[in-house]
Amino acid sequence: MPAAGSIDTIWDQIAILGDAARATPIADLFAVDPRRVEDFSASLDDLTLDFSKTAISRAALAALLDFARATGLETFRDRIFAGAEINPTEHRAALHVALRAPDGAAMTASLGGKTDDASAYVTLQRDRMRAFVAAVHEGRIVGATGLPFTDVLNIGIGGSDLGPRMVCEALTLVGPTHLTPHFLSNVDGHAFAALSRVLDPARTLVLVASKTFTTQETMTNARAARDWLAASLGDAAVGAHFAAMSTNAAATAAFGITADRVFGFRDWVGGRYSVWSPIGLSVALAAGWDAFQALLDGGHAMDQHFRNAPLARNLPVLLALVGIWNVNAMGSRTHCVLAYDRRLQRFPAFLQQLEMESNGKSVLLDASPSPRPTGPVLFGEPGTDAQHSFMQLVHQGTQPVPVDFLLAAIPDHNRPEAHQILAAHAFAQAEALLAGKSLGTVQQEMRAAGASDAEITAGAPHRVFSGNRPSNMILFRRLDAFTLGRLIALYEHKVAVQGCIWNIDSFDQWGVELGKVLAGRLLPDLTHGTAAAPHDPSTSALITRFRSLRGEE
Numbered sequence: 001m002p003a004a005g006s007i008d009t010i011w012d013q014i015a016i017l018g019d020a021a022r023a024t025p026i027a028d029l030f031a032v033d034p035r036r037v038e039d040f041s042a043s044l045d046d047l048t049l050d051f052s053k054t055a056i057s058r059a060a061l062a063a064l065l066d067f068a069r070a071t072g073l074e075t076f077r078d079r080i081f082a083g084a085e086i087n088p089t090e091h092r093a094a095l096h097v098a099l100r101a102p103d104g105a106a107m108t109a110s111l112g113g114k115t116d117d118a119s120a121y122v123t124l125q126r127d128r129m130r131a132f133v134a135a136v137h138e139g140r141i142v143g144a145t146g147l148p149f150t151d152v153l154n155i156g157i158g159g160s161d162l163g164p165r166m167v168c169e170a171l172t173l174v175g176p177t178h179l180t181p182h183f184l185s186n187v188d189g190h191a192f193a194a195l196s197r198v199l200d201p202a203r204t205l206v207l208v209a210s211k212t213f214t215t216q217e218t219m220t221n222a223r224a225a226r227d228w229l230a231a232s233l234g235d236a237a238v239g240a241h242f243a244a245m246s247t248n249a250a251a252t253a254a255f256g257i258t259a260d261r262v263f264g265f266r267d268w269v270g271g272r273y274s275v276w277s278p279i280g281l282s283v284a285l286a287a288g289w290d291a292f293q294a295l296l297d298g299g300h301a302m303d304q305h306f307r308n309a310p311l312a313r314n315l316p317v318l319l320a321l322v323g324i325w326n327v328n329a330m331g332s333r334t335h336c337v338l339a340y341d342r343r344l345q346r347f348p349a350f351l352q353q354l355e356m357e358s359n360g361k362s363v364l365l366d367a368s369p370s371p372r373p374t375g376p377v378l379f380g381e382p383g384t385d386a387q388h389s390f391m392q393l394v395h396q397g398t399q400p401v402p403v404d405f406l407l408a409a410i411p412d413h414n415r416p417e418a419h420q421i422l423a424a425h426a427f428a429q430a431e432a433l434l435a436g437k438s439l440g441t442v443q444q445e446m447r448a449a450g451a452s453d454a455e456i457t458a459g460a461p462h463r464v465f466s467g468n469r470p471s472n473m474i475l476f477r478r479l480d481a482f483t484l485g486r487l488i489a490l491y492e493h494k495v496a497v498q499g500c501i502w503n504i505d506s507f508d509q510w511g512v513e514l515g516k517v518l519a520g521r522l523l524p525d526l527t528h529g530t531a532a533a534p535h536d537p538s539t540s541a542l543i544t545r546f547r548s549l550r551g552e553e
């Protein structure tokens, strides 16, 4: 990392380029630059990122690439793959790339000052997982009453839920399904109540997914599942219905899960990067081992691209730089992800943790406050549903909301007409955001439709689209497991690149701690009406009101 002064100068330069970019509508950039589409797109085989519909000029792109180099991005990238301690506030590596590397990859991680043979451990656990999945699918591992498992219930939260849930949904919505997957994350008892209405305990395999095996919500739900199984099948039956994925072997044993049913991973696997680890066991059980392996292969293909492609043709790097441009040069504080694919319904939820837990930071690596905005607020829904809810604001609201569109060229259903309509909407939304609709055009249309002058004066401004709103298009042939793996890894590396440039720790999550501690302190006061912990007046009054509504005060 160069001296702070020179970095500040580069940030200033980017702000100046941002001011200059505001003077030229994005649509006009195509007119002056016939090679814009070609040069502001990059591909990995069939997967293309087109960022030509953003306000990035050639000068800005060159400056951003220089900036990326100046921040030491290439060295940082090497350090990721070398298993170096790139999460300094927790003294950990973030070597999730080892989880999707082929057997024999020989990757090592720095682990508490020692070197961990990451690849050997990954291969060992992967082999154990594969054997377990095969035994369940072939009916060699069955429930306590001898019935084969038909359903798998993953109990976990955050990264121990969002990744496997998103991938299971994407791959099993229309793909082959071995076991029906279910997910229990929320400690809200309604969640378990709903699941226990549809699940048959005798046919349900319960996976407790927790890196730490101490997370309150997960452990509460795991106990509820154990009681539910015991009530139906008897205490002795419970063991046959449980497996766990965790780094905490002592805690899984204390819970009563035998070692042969525990699939381990190391602390260099962050929760939000863990779908590739045994945390993805529900994916392998539901979608099949081949699909899980294809997911890993897709992630690995993106890793190879990220590691080897020049920065100017590197998809994660470019996606990251466009994001930085939108935030730091153009002032966007939000980011919208619209997958025109119902199978990716949970993709925005997954990305929310990935991006906001990783880059929602305001302190730099040297512990000083960040002088500039970092990660934006991310939200999204599948298209076309989104068009009928929040897209109003994206088209006509007062703030710019950059959008990522995702679209498969070939669907996995047999209604080609529906897919053409879906794709037409995806392209049309991006086109509308870019081109907009001028006041003159609106006035003309209203006049042609017979509107009076007064009606035109009052009504036309409401119908104007400013346009000039940025979007990326991520287009690929088909949404299979391999491509889903590439997409996840694309965003993972994007986040890492941004963290490197923003000079923050993308791999810690201290911001989730305070709420957990306060909930622990609050629980006794809520339950017993005590005032053991100090609360602000509003919270104290609300606790009293809550207890009174329950007839406890």
Ligand code: F6P
Pocket (backbone or CB within 6 Å): 156, 157, 158, 159, 160, 209, 210, 211, 212, 213, 214, 215, 218, 270, 271, 272, 357, 509, 512
């Ligand atoms: O929400 C904080 C967090 O630590 C996430 O980073 C993590 O994915 C989640 O909790 C669950 O943690 P665990 O897998 O240890 O139960």
